[in-house]
Amino acid sequence: MEGNRIEVDIKVPNKTRYLSLIGRIGEDIARELEKYSGDRDTLAYHLNLVLTEAMVNAIKHAGPNEPEKLVRIIISLHASELTIRVFDDGQGFDINAIPTPNFEELEDRGRGIFLIRSLMDSVSYHKNCRENILEMKKKLS
Amino acid sequence: MNLVNETRNDVVILYVREERLDAHNSAELKSAVQKLFEDGTKNVLVDLKDVRFIDSSGLGALVSGFKNAISHQGNLKLSSLQSQVKSMFELTRLHRVFEIFPSSVEAMENFQ
Numbered sequence: 001m002e003g004n005r006i007e008v009d010i011k012v013p014n015k016t017r018y019l020s021l022i023g024r025i026g027e028d029i030a031r032e033l034e035k036y037s038g039d040r041d042t043l044a045y046h047l048n049l050v051l052t053e054a055m056v057n058a059i060k061h062a063g064p065n066e067p068e069k070l071v072r073i074i075i076s077l078h079a080s081e082l083t084i085r086v087f088d089d090g091q092g093f094d095i096n097a098i099p100t101p102n103f104e105e106l107e108d109r110g111r112g113i114f115l116i117r118s119l120m121d122s123v124s125y126h127k128n129c130r131e132n133i134l135e136m137k138k139k140l141s
Numbered sequence: 142m143n144l145v146n147e148t149r150n151d152v153v154i155l156y157v158r159e160e161r162l163d164a165h166n167s168a169e170l171k172s173a174v175q176k177l178f179e180d181g182t183k184n185v186l187v188d189l190k191d192v193r194f195i196d197s198s199g200l201g202a203l204v205s206g207f208k209n210a211i212s213h214q215g216n217l218k219l220s221s222l223q224s225q226v227k228s229m230f231e232l233t234r235l236h237r238v239f240e241i242f243p244s245s246v247e248a249m250e251n252f253q
Contacts, residue, residue, distance in 0.1 A: 016165035023161075023194070045194065045225045052196045056164045103234040108205045111197035111233050118232055 006077040011070040014059045022055050022073060023048035029075065029082075036140055043140070046119045047082075051075075053112040054086040054134050061090035061132065077140070084120075084136045092132040095125035142169040152184040152252045153177055154245055162192050162199035170199075174206035174217065183215040184252050188245045190221035195229050207239065216240075220248040 008025060012018040026047030030040055051073070058071045072087040098113045117123050120136040127133075143158035155173065159166060170187075177185055187203065189195075203219070210217035220242040222230070230236040242248035 016163070019163055019165050019196075020161055042225070042228075045228075048194060049196060049229075052163055052194075056196070056198065059164075101233070103237075106204050106208055106238065108201040108208075109197075111200060115197055115229075115232065 006075070008075040009072070010074075011072045012055075014062050014069045014071045016056065016059065018071075019052050019055055023052045025075065026051040026084075029077070033077075033140065035080075038140075050116050050119055050136055051084065051086075053116050054084065054136065057112060057134060058086050058088040061088045061093065080139060080141050082138045082140050086134045087131045088134075089131045092127055093125070095123065095134075142166040144170065144173055146173075149249060150252070152186055152249060153182050154186045154188055154249075156188045156190070158191050160191065161194045161196075162189070162202070163194065163196040164198035167196075167198040167202035171202040171205050174202075175209050178209045178213040178215055183213070185210065185215065185217045186220055186245060186248050186252070187217065188220045188248075189223070189226060190245075192226055193223050195226050197233075200229065200233060200235060203239070204235065216252070218242065218248050218251070220245045 006029060010025070012022060027044040030044035030047050036043065055071055055073065062069050074085045076083050095113065101107065101110050101114050116136060120138045122137045125132060125134045145156040145158055147154045147156070157170060162170065174185060185206070187206065207217050218240045221244055222241060230239065230241070240251070242251060
């Protein structure tokens with residue numbers, strides 16, 4: 001991957017059976033980076049995880065209109081900055097209102113966004129005119 | 142989901158024979174554990190040797206199982222976590238909640 005410039009734009013059905021496919025793309029990118037000084041296996045796991053969590057989020061928040069909806073994911077790497085965008089057309093939510101999990105209380109849910117925030121440098125969720133975009137960035141060097 | 146169930150003494154060992162424990166299959170593990178406790182099993186060991194990837198839903202299914210154990214006065218322990226999987230327990234502080242053993246053999250000794 002010359003110059004570490006990559007853009008992957010993919011759409012998959014909004015079904016959980018495609019999580020492993022999307023996660024594997026993240027793993028492959030981590031392993032194929034031309035320059036990366038950190039541990040590639042760890043990065044591969046982390047990219048697999050943030051893609052999995054973000055896609056689950058999109059599936060949960062997808063609008064009910066069409067049963068055969070697609071989730072669009074764009075992964076781009078430019079000048080050592082990795083940006084992942086995951087689109088959904090649901091009602092959206094306020095990402096800043098999602099609290100850090102209370103580690104003293106054993107909840108079944110509520111760790112997904114926490115994991116993404118822990119592993120990426122920045123996370124935002126905003127709406128453009130048609131859809132919501134979960135955008136995550138991480139500097140890879 | 143490929144779950145192999147083995148009973149030794151009074152412990153049910155659930156071997157999760159999947160590479161991923163995620164939002165696609167974790168509900169099955171959650172109900173399998175729930176059913177064990179509802180049917181009167183007191184001691185459950187979930188062995189994750191084959192699992193190389195876990196997400197928040199997979200962690201959630203195990204937390205649900207742990208809470209099920211408590212409400213049935215039972216135990217749920219874990220064994221054979223791969224290093225990346227274990228680091229997810231650490232990141233979410235769940236390593237403080239679960240008893241985690243390097244292998245199912247060591248976990249079995251602890252149940253005695």
